[in-house]
Amino acid sequence: MKELEKTKRISIATTLFILIVIMALLAYKRPIHIYAVNTEHTLEKIVSKDYFVSLKEINNPDYVLIDVRSHFEFEKGHLENAVNIHTSEILLDNSKKVFDELKENGKTVVLYASNTNEASPTFLILYQLGYNNVKILNVENSYSNNQLITKSIDVEKSNADIKNFIAESVKKAKKVSKKNVKRPVATVKKAPKKIITVKKKKKAPAEGGC
Amino acid sequence: MVNRKLAKVSTFRYKILATVFIVLAGGLVLLPKHEKHEGIKPELLLANLISTERYISTDILADKIINNDPSFILIDVRNEESYSNFTIGDALNIPLEKFLDEVSINYLDQNQYDIIFISNDNFYAEQAWMLGSRLGFKNLHVLEGGINKWFNTIINPKKPTETMPEEQFVLYSNRKAASMFFGVAYPEQFKPAKKDKAIVKTKQPAPPKKVIKVKKKKKAPAEGGC
Known part of the structure; x- marks a missing residue:
């Protein structure tokens, strides 16, 4: 009898255990978006800088242009044959299908936005999700007479030598100050006056009311 | 048997x-830890990316530096050469290549300070921001426009033409004062010496516009009788 009871207990325990495991498996939902690349590899990619496409290369048949600006901007003007997927939409199912399909077909996705800076975070998200066929078009888009103008630019180019600029301004100022000095700036003194008028106006709303 | x-x-x-x-x-x-899944979810990262909260304008940064705001750290993510040539304020240098080193992580992963990434443009700064925010670091910011915009707005502000609205003149005088703070000298500076301090305190040129809007609202209550 005792032996029988023991086995009963054990069998109950095992069925319960198995049930729990099955329930857990059923309840588990696989996340839709999973990183395929960790941050270290992403950093390597960033530093390698091999993800730029210049404006001359876009006629390559393997390149698919994707405009990550808003729909409004896209309608206003876009590059030829470009597809519009706004940055906020890149994780939606439809976009995922597009990116998966392009990856399967061996095409290269070329992202562009108003400028290269804007496209780079989108690129990084896609890259970290495992789309290693994504690149950035190194351009700047602007409008002139409602015409989209696309120019190549240099990313992270330093436009001015600030150190020299400051040193030179000091030199210049000293030279001028030796020759003649009398040029007080009128605009500078206007600033404090303005703020006083602001205060007066603020008091007024208190009068209103029933 | x-x-x-x-x-x-x-x-x-x-x-x-x-x-x-x-x-x-x-x-x-x-x-081994499943390293690929480190950090916050892609959906959350995207949400953070779309919000423009991370940007800090050059004017605000100048204001912070001038007022000795102790709550932020500037981090220059360019290489050492450009860093040693010029950087904003007393920025620290963490080149992007060394971004995930242990020493750098100690600076980045904390709750005390606001961290502002700077580079020549937003490009590197934004990439640093992406990596950091994926790893869940808090209080990361990007200097909008980077050092190039810093030069164009703070160090070498453009003089407004006469037809421009008056705020532009106020903004210009503020920026000019800030540029003096950062070492730029103007010929007229040598006579009236104590200009910059007075102007720095009266920053924020925006309010005047808003006041006009308030006035319009005042008219509305008069219509509704009690």
């Missing part, structure tokens, strides 16, 4: 099973 042996083994069967499970569970602990 065989039966007896089997029976002997079968008395241990639960213990054997238990040990097998324990060994397997121990194996789980030894498994």
Whole structure:
């Protein structure tokens, strides 16, 4: 009898255990978006800088242009044959299908936005999700007479030598100050006056009311 | 004989099973961390990316530096050469290549300070921001427009033409004062010497516009009778 009871207990325990495991498996939902690349590899990619496409290369048949600006901007003007997927939409199912399909077909996705800076975070998200066929078009888009103008630019180019600029301004100022000095700036003194008028106006709303 | 042996083994069967499970569970602990899934979810990262909260304008940064705001750290993510040539304020240098080094992480992963990334453009700064925010670091910001915009707005502000609205003149005088703070000298500076301090305190040229809007609202209540 005792032996029988023991086995009963054990069998109950095992069925319960198995049930729990099955329930857990059923309840588990696989996340839709999973990183395929960790941050270290992403950093390597960033530093390698091999993800730029210049404006001359876009006629390559393997390149698919994707405009990550808003729909409004896209309608206003876009590059030829470009597809519009706004940055906020890149994780939606439809976009995922597009990116998966392009990856399967061996095409290269070329992202562009108003400028290269804007496209780079989108690129990084896609890259970290495992789309290693994504690149950035190194351009700047602007409008002139409602015409989209696309120019190549240099990313992270330093436009001015600030150190020299400051040193030179000091030199210049000293030279001028030796020759003649009398040029007080009128605009500078206007600033404090303005703020006083602001205060007066603020008091007024208190009068209103029933 | 065989039966007896089997029976002997079968008395241990639960213990054997238990040990097998324990060994397997121990194996789980030894498994390497699944590194690919480190950091916050992609959906959250995208949401953070779309919000423009991370940007700090050059004017605000200048204001912070001038007022000795102790709540932020500037981090220059360009290479050492450009860093040693020029950087804003007393920025620290963490080149992008060294972004995930242990020393750098100690600076980045904390809750005390606002961190502002700077580079020539937003490009590197934004990439640094992406990596940092994926790893869940808090209070990361990007200097909008980077050092190039810093030069164009703070160091070498453009003089407004006469037809421009008056705020532009106020903004210009503020920026000019800030540029003096950062070492730029103007010829007229040598006579009226104590200009910049007075102007710095009266920053924020935006309010005047808003006041006009308030006035319009005042008209509305008059219509509604009680």
